[in-house]
Amino acid sequence: MKKYADRGNDLFELVMYGVAAVCFVYFLIKGNWAKVLEAALIIGVLLLIRVVVKVTQTPMFAALRFCILLFITITMIMANEFGFYSIIPYLDKYEHLFSGVILCFVGLLIYKKANDSGTSSASNSRVAIWLSLFFSIAMAGVWEIYEFTTDHFLGLNSQNGSLVDTMTDIICGTAGAIGTSIYLAFQAKNKKMPLLDEKH
Template sequence: MNNKVSDKDKWKKIVGIMVFVSLLLSIVYATVKIIYAPAGTSSEMYEKVRSDYVLMLLQCILGIVVMAIPSIVEKKASIDIPNNMEIMYFIFLYCAIYLGEVRNFYYLIPNWDTILHAFSGAMLGALGFSLVSFLNDSEHTHIDLSPFFVALFAFCFALASGAVWEIYEFLADEILATNMQKYMLADGTILVGHAALMDTMEDFIVDSLSSLAVTIAGYYSIKNKKPQN
């Protein structure tokens, strides 16, 4: 048992270091590129301009900051987040920021953004379950939530997290003139109306469906474990 735990800790550290180094090197790369990259909009899909590297730099810095969240939560709230979930979290950051922004997978791989939102929705739903289940089973709290309310919390937690991310994308677009919400085409054409909302609403829908699938599975898992009166 101790060997299994130590192996998981070791893999968590290895994955964490790999992601951290990748993001740190990307920060240096993006900073240099910002100095020499042309301003304005790109005339070709894969040609990056200054605003693209600003977004890359912002994403990499944010990635390093949020990597510390699981450790902070565990220390401050005395919650033991499963190592497997932390490893998946680090892998998601690597896929979303390093592969997506730095290696340009958002353009090279069809539906890369949709795949990541499906993954994040499911992961956040599972995290919501872990948090409320910890409180539900803790000896220091006096709550006994039904499986339905545990599932409802996990689902709402995932949706709220997705909403915070969309707010972050909107603010980044407004303040730093990026294009995270894909309201502008590669040639600089500004989308309006329904077309401008497509990316954001698609993200919300994918987040909702993936988190709903996880919370339904979690609901039946908890329900089957509860003693029947």
């Protein structure tokens, strides 16, 4: 199953490179430099992820890799490159919800990396789930601190000058993290933590 998941992710990433390349050429011809830069950033982010994985020698779970690729597709390709922010209402909130899922998996990956034995006893599973949950919620707050800082010092408008927008983003990220943690808890209850057991 993991083999097919990895192949699926490889194909998904290859398609993303293709779409980004086509966008780069198309918007270059059109003279839309902002879109050209966005296409270049998509390729750059995909390459950067591969570099980080290789340098840290920390392969990603197949589920985490898929979520990250899908997140990049939604945020960078659909939302920014194709202007879906004006088509899908509250797309930004869905992105924050999805980021909670991704960051929960990242927290699980951090736990797996720290726990060299790779075992998944009941107690270890509980620790992994709580760490993943708190990590994801904390990162939702850190992201809003980043947005506040760039808005304040660079004159951007990421938070729309609204506490409601900021808190809604954090709530969405937290909801995604809680949902993922519940899923992981059910896995642990059934004595099955495939993400912790997965070998690379």
